[in-house]
Amino acid sequence: MQMSHRIQIKGMVCQRCIMLVKNELDAIGAPIEKIVLGEVYLHRSEAELLSEISNRLQMLGLQLLEDKQATIVKSVEELVALFYNGSYDFPYNFRFAKEIEKNIGVSYDKISSLYLSSTGTTIEQYIIQYRIDRVKELLACTQETLSNIAYMLGYSSVAHVSSQFKLITGITPSDYRISIAQEAKML
């Protein structure tokens, strides 16, 4: 028996939608099992085929639901990079969840569960990892003190960045800086 792959399409509402989607998919030789409102079942679903389908649907004013999710994941990561690259001026009572809701226009609950289901990590984990990577970079490449680094990356205190750094990397920030300096000497 053949496997059946379900793809979800956003915007289909009537019989003509089904008809036009079928025409477009037939035109590119997609192996259709069946089409209903909002869903197409395919016998195969390689990335290449899907991106071609996505293009065809766009011409009809429709959208693959996966595309929408991928867009949200991408904007979350772009916002993380914007806020935590070290040069963002954090306003008083900055809340990441609020900013992200404002930018994407979907509730944080939804964004967060969607991010988790498509990437396998939570947004919080992603942010922690991103910030620790930035801390490492700043420790290694600049002379900034840890308290400055904490400030630049929006940590509430030096203690907070220290303990998080230790938790993720296994060593303290100052040990990390020393080990990098020694490595550089040996080279």
Add this chain to the structure above:
Amino acid sequence: MSSLHIKNMVCARCIRAVTDILVEKGVHYNNIELGKVDLTEELSSDQLESLREALGSIGFELLDDNKSKIVEQIKNVIVNLVHSQNDDDANYKISNLIQDKVGMDYHYLSSLFSAVAGITIEKYVIQQKVERVKELITYDEKNISEIAYELGYSSVQHLSQQFKKVTGLTPSQFKQLNQNLRKPLDGI
């Protein structure tokens, strides 16, 4: 200038499908919208018949009767309001909106609609909204309270009750069931 009135158009794909037919039949038009095509020339009766047949083959219907045209116009206003996020119209009362767009008294339109369509305008609106709720639930991008807000329900309870009355399921049961129970909008 004459225009064609077409039954069952509900979305951009319908407009596209009608456009394809008009082009294929060599009919010249200067505007096409849900339910209506403005022609630049009169059609011969042969042309009209072949058009009628082509439209019929994909589930449309060419309307001749004046009352049906008005009813279809009302349906178009409702479908537009419920299914396209148009913030300008969101705060309108639906009766005012229909009265403005059709240009006739609402009481008259309301009784005409009931007589021709066999369902009241209010019920038709509810069914369209419920269909939109189903659609939004399957996308899983918004929670019920966001959906309720977007569709102008006063509360989640109100939406849930109305949804259950029409479908027999609560929105969360519908979501859990995860079966495709959506209906084509033109079938409502």
